[in-house]
Amino acid sequence: MGLPSCCRRANVPRDASVVTVTRVATDAIPLEFRLEPTGDEVLDQILRKRRIVALERIAEFKERYAVQEMTPPQQRFLSDSTFLRYLEARDGDVGKAADMLDNTIRWRTERIDGRPCICPACAKSASAHCFIPLGEDKRGWQLIYSCAARAEDKHSDSSVTHMSVTLERLFDGSSKPGKIVWLIDMHGFGWRDFDMSMATTVVPMFSNQYPERMGQIVILDPPAGLKLIWEGLVSLLDPVTRRKIKMLRADKLEYFRTYCKTDAQYAFLDAVLQMKAVPGNLPAAEMERVSAEAHVPDVTRV
Numbered sequence: 001m002g003l004p005s006c007c008r009r010a011n012v013p014r015d016a017s018v019v020t021v022t023r024v025a026t027d028a029i030p031l032e033f034r035l036e037p038t039g040d041e042v043l044d045q046i047l048r049k050r051r052i053v054a055l056e057r058i059a060e061f062k063e064r065y066a067v068q069e070m071t072p073p074q075q076r077f078l079s080d081s082t083f084l085r086y087l088e089a090r091d092g093d094v095g096k097a098a099d100m101l102d103n104t105i106r107w108r109t110e111r112i113d114g115r116p117c118i119c120p121a122c123a124k125s126a127s128a129h130c131f132i133p134l135g136e137d138k139r140g141w142q143l144i145y146s147c148a149a150r151a152e153d154k155h156s157d158s159s160v161t162h163m164s165v166t167l168e169r170l171f172d173g174s175s176k177p178g179k180i181v182w183l184i185d186m187h188g189f190g191w192r193d194f195d196m197s198m199a200t201t202v203v204p205m206f207s208n209q210y211p212e213r214m215g216q217i218v219i220l221d222p223p224a225g226l227k228l229i230w231e232g233l234v235s236l237l238d239p240v241t242r243r244k245i246k247m248l249r250a251d252k253l254e255y256f257r258t259y260c261k262t263d264a265q266y267a268f269l270d271a272v273l274q275m276k277a278v279p280g281n282l283p284a285a286e287m288e289r290v291s292a293e294a295h296v297p298d299v300t301r302v
Contacts, residue, residue, distance in 0.1 A: 029055070033084075036139040038216065043243045053092030054084050061087055061094050065101075073113040073173070074105060081177040089211035104209050111161075117169055119162040121153045127280035128153040129162040133170060134268060137259045141215040142170050142180045145269065149188030149277035156198040160205050167210055179215030181259070183269070186222050188277025194229060203236045218255070219247045220273065 029035070033055060035047050061083050070078065082101075090096040121128035130150040134143040144166070153159065171178050206214060222230070234242060248255055253270065260266040271283045 036141070036215075038244065040243055043240070046240060046243075047088075050088040050091060051084075054087035057087055057092050057094055058083050061097060064094070064098055071113065073108070076173055077105075077108065077175050079175040082175060084177075085212040089207075100208065100211065107209050112164065112168065112173075117165055119158075119165045121158045122162060125152060127151070129159060130279075130282075131159075131163055131166055132282075132286065133166060134265050136261055137181060137265070138261050139215070139259065140178070142178060143183060143260070143265060144180050145183045145185065145272070147185035147187065147272075147277055148193035149190070150185075150279055150281060152279040154193065154195060156195060156201045159198060160201050163202065164205065164209070167213065171213075174210060174213075178213070180213055181216045181218060182214065183218050183220060185220045185273065185277065186226065187220075187273065189223065189226075196232070199233050199236055203233075207238070207241075214241060214244060217241075217245045218252075219245065220252055221249055222247050 029048060029051055033051060035044070035051060038044055038047070058080070062080075065078055086097040086101045086104075087094070090100060119129065128151065130148070131144060131146045134145055137143050148154075151159075153162075167180075168174060170180070234245075237245075246255075252273075256266050256269050260269070268283055268286055272286075275281050275283070
């Protein structure tokens with residue numbers, strides 16, 4: 001990726017989480033690198049500044065890896081999109097971005113590369129997990145529906161494996177650009193579903209191994225008793241990610257109408273939210289698809 005000539009050095013504060021930001025013109029970013037609006041103007045400005053600085057420094061960042069010997073899976077993973085995401089996650093600091101990327105390369109060597117892209121728990125039972133891709137929304141972000149009460153397997157390590165497999169499939173070995181919208185259905189949520197180790201493993205995985213993949217986190221019908229739990233979970237998130245969280249109750253259907261790209265997406269969400277939240281209880285057609293996909297390792301990291 002060549003350095004875009006229209007990008008000029010932006011005066012970005014070292015702490016990009018600040019809420020007081022200088023307006024950044026959208027046309028300062030080349031068309032192919034434009035960011036979809038999040039609905040939060042302050043967040044949009046922060047993300048645009050990150051993107052501009054990352055585009056300025058990507059050539060320098062890539063040079064660090066040009067002389068290193070890489071395996072085929074690593075070469076595939078180290079796309080321009082990957083370099084851009086890691087720079088943005090570290091506010092354009094090339095050294096910090098390299099440390100982060102090196103950590104991910106080691107993590108992928110241990111857990112991803114050379115292995116079938118399949119969730120072992122779901123291969124045994126299609127009801128093991130509930131983290132279901134629904135396709136792109138109108139913003140081009142991948143919608144993912146999840147519900148802890150609909151999952152049989154409550155183990156954090158198994159859940160992390162399932163989520164990473166899903167992300168690998170969605171983004172071609174995490175080499176392609178793109179973000180997700182994580183729809184978290186709180187129906188049926190109980191103490192049996194609460195495991196702090198889940199948060200302390202899932203959050204670091206997203207933050208450190210899949211940075212800048214999270215477009216939005218949407219909590220559907222959060223119970224009143226969630227407040228204390230939620231305060232503990234939010235403390236694990238960086239300030240920018242916190243701004244990506246929405247809590248929806250009566251207004252959730254309007255959100256679906258606004259962002260669902262297909263009638264099938266809306267129909268699934270409308271139907272599943274009216275169904276009892278227990279393991280395996282999904283609309284019939286979706287359950288059949290989940291069961292079939294659980295046994296097909298469509299990608300192998302070789």
